[in-house]
Amino acid sequence: MANHVSLFVTCIIDQFFPEVGVAVADVLERAGYEVDFPERQTCCGQPAFNTGYHDETRKVAAHFLDVFSDAEYVVVPSGSCTSMVVHHYEELFANDPKRLEQTRRLIPRMWEFSKFLLEVAGVEDLGARYDGIVTFHDSCHGLRAMKIKEGPRRLLSHVRGLELREMDAAEECCGFGGTFSVKFPGISGGMARTKIESIKRTGAGAVVGVDSSCLMQIRGALSRAGLPIQALHLAQILASR
Amino acid sequence: MTRDEMLQNVRTALGRSAGQPCTEPPAVRLLIPEVSVEERIQKFSTALDALAGHAFRAHSPDEAREYAVQLLAGKTAIASNAPLLRELGITGIDGVRSGVYERDELRGLCATADIGISGADYALADTGSLVMLSSQEEARLVSLLPPLHLAFVSKDRILTGLDELFTLLPIPAEKTSSMVLITGPSRTADIEQILIRGVHGPGEVHVVVV
Amino acid sequence: MPAIPNELFETPLSDGRLQLAVYSATGRLMDKRKDVVDASVLPDYQELRDQAAQLKRHTLDNLDYYLEQLEKNITARGGKVIFCRDGSEVVDFLVKLAREKNAQRIVKSKSMTTEEISLNEHLEEKKLEPVETDLGEYILQLAHHRPFHIVAPALHLTRYEVADIFSSNLGVEREVVPEEQTKIARKVLREKFLSADIGISGANFLIADSGAIVLVENEGNARLTTTAPKTHVAIAGIEKLIPRAQDLATFLKLLGRSATGQPLTVYTSFLSGARREGEIDGPDEFYLILLDNGRTRLLADQEKRQSLCCIRCGACLNHCPVYRKIGGHSYPWVYSGPIGAVITPQYKGLNQDPWLPFASSLCGACAEVCPVKIELPELLLALRRDVNKAQSGKLYTKIERFIFQAWAWLLNHPRLYDMAGSMSGVLATEDKGNGWMSRVPGLMNVGPLKAWMSQRDLPVPPERSFRRIWRNRARRTQD
Numbered sequence: 001m002a003n004h005v006s007l008f009v010t011c012i013i014d015q016f017f018p019e020v021g022v023a024v025a026d027v028l029e030r031a032g033y034e035v036d037f038p039e040r041q042t043c044c045g046q047p048a049f050n051t052g053y054h055d056e057t058r059k060v061a062a063h064f065l066d067v068f069s070d071a072e073y074v075v076v077p078s079g080s081c082t083s084m085v086v087h088h089y090e091e092l093f094a095n096d097p098k099r100l101e102q103t104r105r106l107i108p109r110m111w112e113f114s115k116f117l118l119e120v121a122g123v124e125d126l127g128a129r130y131d132g133i134v135t136f137h138d139s140c141h142g143l144r145a146m147k148i149k150e151g152p153r154r155l156l157s158h159v160r161g162l163e164l165r166e167m168d169a170a171e172e173c174c175g176f177g178g179t180f181s182v183k184f185p186g187i188s189g190g191m192a193r194t195k196i197e198s199i200k201r202t203g204a205g206a207v208v209g210v211d212s213s214c215l216m217q218i219r220g221a222l223s224r225a226g227l228p229i230q231a232l233h234l235a236q237i238l239a240s241r
Numbered sequence: 242m243t244r245d246e247m248l249q250n251v252r253t254a255l256g257r258s259a260g261q262p263c264t265e266p267p268a269v270r271l272l273i274p275e276v277s278v279e280e281r282i283q284k285f286s287t288a289l290d291a292l293a294g295h296a297f298r299a300h301s302p303d304e305a306r307e308y309a310v311q312l313l314a315g316k317t318a319i320a321s322n323a324p325l326l327r328e329l330g331i332t333g334i335d336g337v338r339s340g341v342y343e344r345d346e347l348r349g350l351c352a353t354a355d356i357g358i359s360g361a362d363y364a365l366a367d368t369g370s371l372v373m374l375s376s377q378e379e380a381r382l383v384s385l386l387p388p389l390h391l392a393f394v395s396k397d398r399i400l401t402g403l404d405e406l407f408t409l410l411p412i413p414a415e416k417t418s419s420m421v422l423i424t425g426p427s428r429t430a431d432i433e434q435i436l437i438r439g440v441h442g443p444g445e446v447h448v449v450v451v
Numbered sequence: 452m453p454a455i456p457n458e459l460f461e462t463p464l465s466d467g468r469l470q471l472a473v474y475s476a477t478g479r480l481m482d483k484r485k486d487v488v489d490a491s492v493l494p495d496y497q498e499l500r501d502q503a504a505q506l507k508r509h510t511l512d513n514l515d516y517y518l519e520q521l522e523k524n525i526t527a528r529g530g531k532v533i534f535c536r537d538g539s540e541v542v543d544f545l546v547k548l549a550r551e552k553n554a555q556r557i558v559k560s561k562s563m564t565t566e567e568i569s570l571n572e573h574l575e576e577k578k579l580e581p582v583e584t585d586l587g588e589y590i591l592q593l594a595h596h597r598p599f600h601i602v603a604p605a606l607h608l609t610r611y612e613v614a615d616i617f618s619s620n621l622g623v624e625r626e627v628v629p630e631e632q633t634k635i636a637r638k639v640l641r642e643k644f645l646s647a648d649i650g651i652s653g654a655n656f657l658i659a660d661s662g663a664i665v666l667v668e669n670e671g672n673a674r675l676t677t678t679a680p681k682t683h684v685a686i687a688g689i690e691k692l693i694p695r696a697q698d699l700a701t702f703l704k705l706l707g708r709s710a711t712g713q714p715l716t717v718y719t720s721f722l723s724g725a726r727r728e729g730e731i732d733g734p735d736e737f738y739l740i741l742l743d744n745g746r747t748r749l750l751a752d753q754e755k756r757q758s759l760c761c762i763r764c765g766a767c768l769n770h771c772p773v774y775r776k777i778g779g780h781s782y783p784w785v786y787s788g789p790i791g792a793v794i795t796p797q798y799k800g801l802n803q804d805p806w807l808p809f810a811s812s813l814c815g816a817c818a819e820v821c822p823v824k825i826e827l828p829e830l831l832l833a834l835r836r837d838v839n840k841a842q843s844g845k846l847y848t849k850i851e852r853f854i855f856q857a858w859a860w861l862l863n864h865p866r867l868y869d870m871a872g873s874m875s876g877v878l879a880t881e882d883k884g885n886g887w888m889s890r891v892p893g894l895m896n897v898g899p900l901k902a903w904m905s906q907r908d909l910p911v912p913p914e915r916s917f918r919r920i921w922r923n924r925a926r927r928t929q930d
Contacts, residue, residue: 009917009918011862013917014872014916014917014918015875015912015916015917016910016912016913017910017913018913018915018916018917018919018920019913021917021920022917022920022924025921037918037921039865039918039921040865041865042861042862042863042865042868045859045862047855047858048855048858049832050813050832050835051835051839051851051855052808052809052832052834052835052836052837052838052839053836053839053851053855054836056852056855056856056858056859057859059859059860059862059863060858060859060862063863140812140813140814140815140816141813144814144815144816144819145815171816172772173772173812173814173816175772175812176812177811177812177813177814178812178813179809180809180810180812180813181902181903181906182898182899182900182902182903183455183806183809183902184455184457184460184773184809184810185457185902185903185905185906186457186460186461186464186906187460187464187773187776187777187810188906189905189907190464190470190776191772191773191776191812192906194474194772194776216909216910217907219887219908219910220903220907220908220909221906221907223883223885223887223889223907223908224889224906224907224908228885242534242535242536242540242743243534244522244532244534246534246536247518247534247536247689247741247743248515248518248519250743250747251514251515251518251689251747251750252515253747253751254747254748254751255512255514255750257513257515257516259515261515261516262516263513263516263517264509264513266506266509266510266694267502267505267506267509269695269697269698270498270499270502270700270701271697271700272495341731343731344731344732347731348645348679348732352641352645365715367714368714368715370715375726375730375731375733376729376730377729377730380730380731380732381674381678381731381733382678382679382732385671385674385675385678403699403703403704403715404700406700407696407697407700408697410696411695411696411697413661413663413696413721413723414524414528414658414661414662414663414696414721414723414724415661417723417727417730418528418722418723418725418727418730418733419678419720419721419722419723419726419730419733420720420721421674421718421719421720421721422715422718422719422721423717423718424713424714424715424716424717424718424719425717426717427669427670427671427717427718428669428670428717429586429587429633429669429670430669430711431585431586431587431590431603431604431605432587432590432605432608432610432613432629432632432633433472433608433609433610434476434479434603434606435610435629435630437629437630437633439633440586440633440636440637440669440670440671441584441637441640441641441644441670441671441672441674442670442671442674442675442717443671
């Protein structure tokens with residue numbers, strides 16, 4: 001069973017962007033993996049954690065651990081959700097030896113999608129073809145907590161027909177920030193508009209990222225501004241032929 | 242609040258008791274690269290020029306003196322009591338006052354002079370800085386009040402940077418009440434981030450390496 | 452979590468000129484910093500950060516030891532150390548000192564610590580004349596503004612506003628050229644320096660092994676403040692200590708670079724008391740005021756003690772996308788940006804401005820550039836948890852907690868969760884044609900959904916969630 005992965009699709013992809021989940025599964029299968037989707041999965045708990053409700057987070061996190069604790073690899077198409085498990089579960093379960101043990105066993109098996117492709121599967125070229133100019137948005141938690149920077153670009157560099165044009169504010173936050181986006185809508189919206197200005201200047205037809213929550217914020221702002229620029233998850237590019 | 246109250250509050254906060262020894266501090270981190278004198282002069286000059294300062298290499302005492310003469314050209318100057326200035330004959334140039342040891346008199350002279358002339362205890366190659374230790378030979382205001390500061394530093398006094406300085410002077414307070422590093426002309430960017438030189442300190446800094 | 456005073460941000464967010472000014476000024480500072488910490492010019496930047504972070508944490512963990520050492524060394528050279536609980540004790544001491552010296556005029560160099568205790572206002576009430584001498588601070592003092600930025604206090608003002616401030620306060624003709632404006636200030640302040648009786652400075656660092664303070668500046672006003680008047684009083688928070696003068700080799704390399712992109716600021720003064728025998732100039736007397744003002748309370752909190760490591764470089768402000776949108780005056784206290792959001796609730800109490808730790812997207816750009824590696828996002832998360840506890844009796848918090856409890860319960864029941872999700876299909880009618888919607892039906896247009904829709908579109912929920920698609924796919928594969 002060396003080539004078996006469990007997919008944690010994230011709640012936002014499950015509920016809003018199922019096509020991203022399908023693309024992730026396609027790419028993983030193309031890379032030679034048998035993909036399993038544990039149906040009892042829901043969410044990593046981050047929305048409650050980032051809003052300061054740790055007891056509620058623990059309930060969701062415990063469920064996550066129960067669903068995934070036996071998985072060989074858990075692949076997550078989100079730097080942010082991966083980081084939640086890898087960087088915050090230990091703190092949450094500091095006083096619960098059983099959960100802590102479960103967490104520590106799980107952490108080394110948690111993989112963000114692009115990192116899994118490069119570091120576990122060892123593939124860079126997935127035989128994808130995408131005709132068009134794209135720009136890449138570095139999602140904050142992916143970039144800073146998971147050190148995802150060159151990886152997705154390397155994967156994109158093998159996509160036939162694709163031209164990557166960097167934006168000047170690639171590393172600037174899109175303003176999503178979970179509940180921040182609805183608690184401080186004016187600030188969050190302002191950040192999104194700064195972001196889409198930067199995207200627009202590249203002339204790209206699509207902005208690509210590794211976190212669907214950021215992409216929802218960015219695409220939401222693009223759509224509101226009437227701009228026909230797409231927001232695509234890296235998996236969607238890699239899955240296209 | 243008394244001293245003892247504050248110390249007690251701090252100890253309570255830290256869970257420490259009076260007289261409890263300090264834990265081992267991180268080791269001092271000072272790394273001094275090998276850099277030749279020539280290279281130091283070169284680096285110092287490049288760094289100072291980049292800050293809109295003026296570095297000049299004098300190959301002889303005459304050249305050093307000549308630089309001062311050119312800069313003075315009818316202006317008034319107050320010179321510190323550094324022996325190097327006497328040796329170079331700077332204090333003898335027309336318009337240069339020197340040998341002032343009284344605070345109020347010196348302050349009056351510094352407030353009106355066009356140029357302040359000083360030595361420097363050290364210079365730092367990395368950053369183009371002068372290191373000035375306050376003493377009987379060097380008053381603080383000479384390098385501060387006049388709109389132009391002219392300093393003379395001997396080439397063997399150019400250190401590589403901060404690490405070498407703090408290796409030579411592990412506790413500068415043992416030598417002087419005031420050690421100042423001067424890195425280029427006084428500047429501000431407080432209005433619309435526009436760079437302006439010479440706010441309160443000298444707008445021009447000239448350093449002659451002797 | 453409390454209600455958010457979003458109206459507070461409307462002014463800066465709708466001021467196009469301010470938006471551009473703040474975004475471009477902070478952007479320039481970001482670029483300048485990046486150039487001087489680059490591996491090609493400072494290969495050991497990360498090692499320096501590690502060293503600085505360890506030194507600061509070590510000093511705080513042994514603060515009583517280093518305070519005693521500092522005091523001993525200052526006193527040995529004739530300086531006096533004064534311990535103050537809060538601003539009022541500082542003012543009392545200064546008023547008494549001014550009376551002793553028959554002093555009226557006090558020149559001041561930039562100090563955030565004195566802003567913290569509104570020192571100028573209090574001294575003015577006591578009929579003293581404190582004069583800020585840093586150009587930016589001077590402009591703010593005339594205009595009665597508080598600093599907009601820790602390092603660039605007058606960042607929000609244009610030259611035209613400065614022209615108005617000068618002409619109405621100084622009786623000079625309206626002058627709009629910054630270079631000329633600077634000359635005006637130089638002239639006025641030079642006179643103040645030479646006639647002041649007392650100089651008050653802050654301190655960037657307190658050096659325990661030397662009994663010294665370090666001041667870092669570009670203009671020369673701190674040098675003048677600490678040299679021209681006969682009495683020098685330095686005011687510093689107790690967290691400013693570092694163990695040894697030699698540690699400056701680490702801190703000075705980081706401070707200027709992180710703050711303004713300068714390898715070293717123009718002037719770095721290392722001062723250890725009044726002028727000594729033989730020295731020609733400098734003050735006759737030196738006092739160091741060590742201020743608590745809430746710091747021992749922060750010190751006691753082991754989890755957040757690292758907040759006191761801050762060396763006030765301002766880099767976290769420049770890199771903060773929230774600060775860059777709302778600017779310094781939207782923050783409730785003198786400290787703005789990420790560090791302000793972290794320390795204000797700790798100094799002022801969690802219930803004073805409970806929304807503050809939530810005003811962050813947690814992007815982490817601040818922590819990435821912090822020269823002493825303060826884990827700002829982690830601290831914000833911890834404060835959010837603490838605020839919720841402190842506010843647990845408030846209706847807003849009760850409702851929000853209930854929602855998250857229900858949410859957590861739902862997420863533990865995948866089948867119900869799946870069913871709940873499938874109900875969002877009713878929104879399909881709102882599709883703009885691109886799979887996104889700009890509005891939701893009136894009844895739903897409340898709370899978070901309304902807040903979301905006020906700024907951007909929302910994807911129309913798909914007909915089938917991923918889990919439903921997967922079920923079919925699995926069936927298909929099996930066939």
